[in-house]
Amino acid sequence: MNHHQYALTPPMGWNSWDCYGATVREDEVKGNADYMAKHLLQYGWEYVVVDIQWSEPGAVSSAYRPFVPLEMDEYSRLVPAVNRFPSADNGNGFKPLADYIHNLGLKFGIHIMRGIPRQAVHQNTNILGSDKTARDIAKPNSICPWNTDMYGVDETKEGAQEYYDSLFKLYAEWEVDFVKVDDIADSKLYGTHTEEIKMIRKAIDRCGRPMVLSLSPGPAPLEHASLLEENANMWRMTDDYWDLWELLYNMFDRCYKWSKNRGPGFWPDADMLPLGHIGIRSVDGGASDRFTRFTKDEQITMMTLWSIFRSPLMFGGELRDNDDWTMSLLTNEEVLNMHRTSHSARQVYRKNDKIVWTAEGDSEIYVALFNISDRKQTVSISLDELHVSKEVQPRDLWNKRQLASVNSEIRYDLSPHASILLKINK
Amino acid sequence: MNHHQYALTPPMGWNSWDCYGATVREDEVKGNADYMAKHLLQYGWEYVVVDIQWSEPGAVSSAYRPFVPLEMDEYSRLVPAVNRFPSADNGNGFKPLADYIHNLGLKFGIHIMRGIPRQAVHQNTNILGSDKTARDIAKPNSICPWNTDMYGVDETKEGAQEYYDSLFKLYAEWEVDFVKVDDIADSKLYGTHTEEIKMIRKAIDRCGRPMVLSLSPGPAPLEHASLLEENANMWRMTDDYWDLWELLYNMFDRCYKWSKNRGPGFWPDADMLPLGHIGIRSVDGGASDRFTRFTKDEQITMMTLWSIFRSPLMFGGELRDNDDWTMSLLTNEEVLNMHRTSHSARQVYRKNDKIVWTAEGDSEIYVALFNISDRKQTVSISLDELHVSKEVQPRDLWNKRQLASVNSEIRYDLSPHASILLKINK
Amino acid sequence: MNHHQYALTPPMGWNSWDCYGATVREDEVKGNADYMAKHLLQYGWEYVVVDIQWSEPGAVSSAYRPFVPLEMDEYSRLVPAVNRFPSADNGNGFKPLADYIHNLGLKFGIHIMRGIPRQAVHQNTNILGSDKTARDIAKPNSICPWNTDMYGVDETKEGAQEYYDSLFKLYAEWEVDFVKVDDIADSKLYGTHTEEIKMIRKAIDRCGRPMVLSLSPGPAPLEHASLLEENANMWRMTDDYWDLWELLYNMFDRCYKWSKNRGPGFWPDADMLPLGHIGIRSVDGGASDRFTRFTKDEQITMMTLWSIFRSPLMFGGELRDNDDWTMSLLTNEEVLNMHRTSHSARQVYRKNDKIVWTAEGDSEIYVALFNISDRKQTVSISLDELHVSKEVQPRDLWNKRQLASVNSEIRYDLSPHASILLKINK
């Protein structure tokens, strides 16, 4: 499985969805990339990802306009809408934008929907490298339940693999580094589209360029853990995640369930971080233009869980509007070091909405205590359970300070929805 | 519920599906109509129904060609393919064919798919009587799982009811008497499309012409018994039915479950009769050109169940190829009289694949004994259970003969899959 | 179906569950019976029903004590706990209490659980009329999910029917008029216990005494409409119903779905009326000792729906604590006349939580307008839709007054959760 050779640590970056829905423009992408290069690259943030419907000239929010025409090349492949991405003019596609981002030392990612454009099928356009046409390879009973752009592709048809090959050939020409494929990891109508996942894996392996493959939306079922690990670099554990406590609350169980199926090159994904300034041209998640609705305690709790679990970290807000608090969440070197280098993370126990996770470093143990109930609680863990047999002095990673020595039991009072993340020397 | 004023007895007729799949031509329809007028009308057979995809010029069998263009008028309404229905030329639609059939003393029916043509949506064509267009009213997440012609129509959208009104206005102009709407009573993806059923009911009520409304495919769920009765004249109890014993075997339970929800104007439908010469240009049901695979015992069993249950009777074979045996099934006056006039049919018991049904006539009781096991069995019913308190002399309706008198218990040996249908004077 | 000869109108009476849970005592039953005879019998209220666990000497509330011993006779049949029902001493069973109630001109009902006592099975006690024992007929995989008293009975075993026969023989000796069988119409573990329903039907038919058969809990599935009609007199459309708006709100859809499967002798049941003083020794429904939590508007709405739908009416409160308002709901002669004599009730439409029902009388039409939304709305129905073609003067049945004449449309403003019930002369 060659694709386990890349994304050796969980990918970190920025994605346009939480702030711009389906509407992001080239200038906004560049603006966020500039910011990332200047302020965040040094901390490991490197991917800049253009999310859904970059082919839709008239996109106005996160609510799709059904059945509208998309920009497409002669081979049934969607291309960037030039009014939104001027550098894509003259058939350049995303190559100029990718160049811009690469020149900043960053990596470039795009979102695509599983399948072939419905407009290609109804116009019956050509497929590069095949004498079959769009109509021949579309799967009659295969749509996305929430977007009208595509039909699924039928793996039993001649020309099907050639179509996916032609897509990733194009993305390789554009020098794309990361592809988020949507409507594939779970579908309310059909479950997981396993055969299209395999075609996409093969197309990437053939395209000559390493690209991180990210599968959406979730919840991807554990039932397909083997298939996901063998074909993708990351996959969503959850349906779209927003700044709502209930969604964060539920993520603990999702992380627990997936905690044995992770490793270098394959990462279950807790979805983007809806922090900072979001909802600028999005109406999803039950709100619009806002700063995140999460409290500071909840933001720490989220960052702690994502980091100790080693989820990919994709920031969802408009980076240029970050305040100091938000930046402090993204630039904590000790936390990020745990995210990048720790291993063997596991939930030690969960009881009465008290939860403890640990992970191992080379010479340290990380311990996260969470109180996800709605009342103040004391959360504790004995050193025995951590296999530590000496007195230790925990370090509070978010507050960057040493805490009082502990002989037998780590034990802290935590506010509702709050957590504490500790480092202990072995 | 005005629609309970028509189809006061279960509709009887011919349908092109079992013999011609999606491909029937005008000459074949006329040929079957001629035959019906001459040989069957006197027995009550009167509907001539053109089944699916009469707008598809290139249809070749029962297997649809996905995503191909259909013939359509300027208002997003499908019209007959002129190469298959020459009289439809010059925008005549089905009016000339309907005239032909009406002149024979028969009634004319058509099949339609729920929804609006996908080609109309992707071309964004107009809707008669509305300033909305096809794209405005199509429901994004609503397809047929087994045919690519249509999108569903979204009842919450302006223009949606107008579209259905425009359809039935056209059918009224054509003088259609019977409409079989497909992909609506059950969908493996979405269940029953209740809101489109209601729009169609309203459109028929508004169109000024009484048309029998038949809903397919099944199994329509009992859960929607009220809605079906209040909006349709007949609805399928089963997925497509073919000449396979297992399907006939299962129909007994379906009939039992629906036996309380029937009456003048509303009839649960056991589907077409795959008798005589079928599969001429159809590959469904696991076979092609053939005479029915049912044995004679099974054919009698099927006709007995359909008739005592009072299912609609739609013959599926090429009428012109009927042999004497097949004709004998369609022209038994006593059986057809029971089908037309009896009431209160019910399953008296089912035990060890022995089944007894009864129904009431004005001065007679009908009793059907079935052995649906794979071995010879004796099936019996006491006169007490039929509330008959005197000696009776049963009449065997299929064999047209009086049987020996019975004092206390009706009791016959029946071959595997065989049945006997009796009439007893009260 | 002989059992359609009784319960020709929907049964009306009192049941001990809503006020006394599993704990009612003989004196309380008699007290409510006395009250009914004096104040309500003249309006048609006649059944006095002792609900669950009358064999449990130590019952303390609606929460069952798991696995405790019950009082049982030598033939594995539960008998009344003598400490709670003193007249049952000396093996009298419920006969003395039934006599008392019959002497008041009322009818006597009891509750039983489907199956055979687990204590009988584990002690392996005898079955009257069979040489099989309790262990022989119990069904291994058949329990009630919410009560530990019984195992199901396996219809394939010799002795099974004999056991049920012996039960109803005993109840006939006691002169029971009404039996509510629980854990049978629906089970979260197993669905509907169809075979035990049939055994009970047969046992009643054999016992020589007409008894109304009522099946609980719901929701009984429409899928079994035929079986229910053919074997029972009433069956629950809903899980336990309490004085909570959401449950009342949902009942409209349940009534709609069952509106075609009703008639003399077989009545879908909306469950008991949690009105007046309830929860005296019950903790179900999320509350304890109280007057009903329904507002007056909601109480009228409930009584209107139950009455026009013709649900059985079983009062759940302590009758002796009824106030004038509560009594007014139970003694409205015009409403009760509709409940007793109307037919063809149907929901005319439902839109935006506005609902209209009608029913037919000999010379009148009943119309109920409901606003089940949370804001004030105007609800209307045209006379056309009621097939009325002249000016009418509606009578408001709950307020007992004539309203202004109407030419074309009945139309009233209704408060949230409120309704109006009208009578119109044909």
Added chain:
Amino acid sequence: MNHHQYALTPPMGWNSWDCYGATVREDEVKGNADYMAKHLLQYGWEYVVVDIQWSEPGAVSSAYRPFVPLEMDEYSRLVPAVNRFPSADNGNGFKPLADYIHNLGLKFGIHIMRGIPRQAVHQNTNILGSDKTARDIAKPNSICPWNTDMYGVDETKEGAQEYYDSLFKLYAEWEVDFVKVDDIADSKLYGTHTEEIKMIRKAIDRCGRPMVLSLSPGPAPLEHASLLEENANMWRMTDDYWDLWELLYNMFDRCYKWSKNRGPGFWPDADMLPLGHIGIRSVDGGASDRFTRFTKDEQITMMTLWSIFRSPLMFGGELRDNDDWTMSLLTNEEVLNMHRTSHSARQVYRKNDKIVWTAEGDSEIYVALFNISDRKQTVSISLDELHVSKEVQPRDLWNKRQLASVNSEIRYDLSPHASILLKINK
């Protein structure tokens, strides 16, 4: 997770179920142990497991006698039936038998059902170490769907953990090495009993003796992969497995799905090997006394899959009746070496019922080619896909011979249901 310190390789042994159902006797257990010590211990076979219902004095086959009394001590704990296990007399329990087996150099295992005996609950007997009684801790809605011995234990009740602690205290006294807990990994009624799994884990951790914990029946859901790994040593991937091709066919998909969730101390279990002489006093699997119905090709296919996947290997036949062929399956040192020492097993591909698996050894690669279709097929794999870049000479492990050298593609014709297992030097 201390329990990952034992069962570091997949357990191997003998289990009484496939040959003796619920009826095995002490002499039979000893006879099989003697045989194992003499002929199989040297190959790694070491566990001797007494399967279900050793407390049932009257067990006659694999069909349980419902509701019969079991032998039990004063603390609600089941003990061996002395008529079947004479050495258990005088309250010795399984200690003497365990001693016997330990003296042979083998390990001793027992089967238990989740929960507390129903007879204890109905007699309300005591619990060691608690003032609560059986009735207090039984879970009202918790039975086994296929056996009547036990009720589940309610983890929220005081005394519940004490009960499980008392069980494993007893088993530790008996010196049990392996416990197969049944009705716990999956239940058709309730899914996985996660809380009882956790109580059992804790009870073992507290009992002072390492015992392998095996959970049945399957299919255990992937959804609970984390919980299973953290609490058990092995768990069933499948419902009961027998000598039927369809069950073996389906095992390939089960192994694929679980292939990422295995490691030292935690092993997904493909169930016992129904080989040799089975069904002696069992009627499960649709047959009785017989030699395995699997063909030789199928037996090789099964052994190859179990071994490369590293399933536990529990022989199901009467060992003393093994023939040479059967012994050859259990004593192939190279195959067993792969089973004991290989790692990273994975399905390389599956297409048209051709399947290839590989696993890694220190200096070799194992490759298994399977043809699970019903016709002869050629199955192949390129050396590239195995990351082998030189000519290799595969060794056929079952036939113990070197095969012809291969340059680029391994490729063999395989009969229906046949396979070949190869070793290649890296």
